[in-house]
Amino acid sequence: MNKPNLAVQIGSMTMQNPVTVASGTFGYGPEYAELVDLNRLGAITVKGIAPDIHLGNPTPRTYETRGGMLNAIGLPGPGAQGFIDTYVPFLADYTTPVIVNIWGKTIEEYGNVVEQLDNETGIHAYEINLSCPNIKEGGSAFGTDLSIFSHVIELVREKTKKPIIPKLAPNVSDIGAFAQAAEKAGADALAIMNSFPAMGIDIKTRKPVLANGSGGLSGPAIKPIAIKLVHDAAQKTNLPIIGMGGIFEPEDAVEFFIAGASAVAVGTANFIDPSTAIRVINGIETYLIDQGLNDIKQLVGTVNYG
């Protein structure tokens, strides 16, 4: 049997396979380049970029939990110009498309960061971070308010012709409403989901385990939540969905496709086994062959309700 087609289209961006990495878990590319063949990925999604340099949160920033981890890194980063100077030339040496995760403290900053980045031919799409649980302004505060959420997407849409991919917050009562609002505002795809707002307390000191107080839970523990959100959003929109949340094995990714995702992102697993994304790509292909499918699209949204 011929090799199945793994390529997926996100607006004008073609991914050679449906596997990218989750923003914030893969640095800007160079950090993993010695361990992972970046040319094999479907896309490289880099850590969040704001208009200006940000230091992020104080430490401790992460905490291991059962089946996952909490993080409140707080989006430290080099700003748009720092990213262009330091990382765009590095990433240009690879054939893999680059998705830049963007964020801002104000609605206007989302537009501003795109204005700064948009002339770079080495940037192929924007993931709009509307869901970071660890910053006071922007992030989740915008991603859980339907009108601000739409407004940010519309603003980014005005600033670029490149594909835009809002990243949705998991802590909303109706994910379908946000999916539909994103579609109406001009999004090309959806990224579902960000880490889930969470907290841990040291019982000796009674202090929160993270300096930020609370953070976001990621890892295998959140996968069933992400599966449901992807499933529910897929019922309400025709936009392609990049599903993520606790993907550690190829089988996890397959579950996301069946739920309704057109592509997936490997996140926390990069920290534990940097070869995960490549294993997932290979495993998806094997699964399709075993199932007698010749295109990944045939798997998308195929839940069997019996």
Place this chain on the structure above:
Amino acid sequence: MIQDKATVLKHENFQGDYRILHLATTGIGPHVQPGQFVHLQVPQLGDRILRRPFSIYKADSESISLLYKPVGRGTASMATLHKKSQVDLIGPLGNGYPEAANDTLPVLVAGGYGNAALYLKARSLKRKGVAFFGGRTAEDILCVEEFEALGWDVRPTTNDGSLGIKGLVTDAFDPWLLEQNERKPELFVCGPTPMLRAMGDRAIENNFKAWLSLDENMACGVGACLTCVIKQKTETGWQWARCCKDGPIFESREVLWDE
């Protein structure tokens, strides 16, 4: 830096609770610089998923050795590894200790099994000076004979006085420093944070260098996640530096300690 499946060659009890894990890894062994570490995926850790960093005690063309003490969940699970077990390693990681200056007297300072991170440096340094090893009891003072065999003048201190001078490493170091007038000391330090800070303070006050191996919780180990950051002084203030990638070795003047 590579990711490698290593086979346990030997897992031995060393002294007291301390153990040594010998791992076959031709991909990592030959490339190790003194002061570097590996990020180890501990099998049988169940639902605790993150890797654990370990200083590299010894390394050769075919293997590395890790000297550790079971203190938490990760190291407790690690203690169950037996000969022929497979473990997944990423390494060698971090910057390692720099070369010593030509005109200084190298001095090693370690707390507990911190000297595991110093053995390769002790071996490679051409001039052998004094080694101050501190621990709670005699059981925590490791590898004295090995460092002596390399030519180091080892000065142990213990909190309970069961070996060497009773007290902290500073109780042995400070009087020794007063007597130094020929060569400027250059410190290579690995131990608990209060010890790093105490030695760093002395380096700044007395105008010599102290290379400190900082220990922060890590997630990725390769510089991506920004968990293990410390405040590194700059001309205008400070910036975050990653312990795993920019460190773990920092000169005392680089570190801005939290109050």
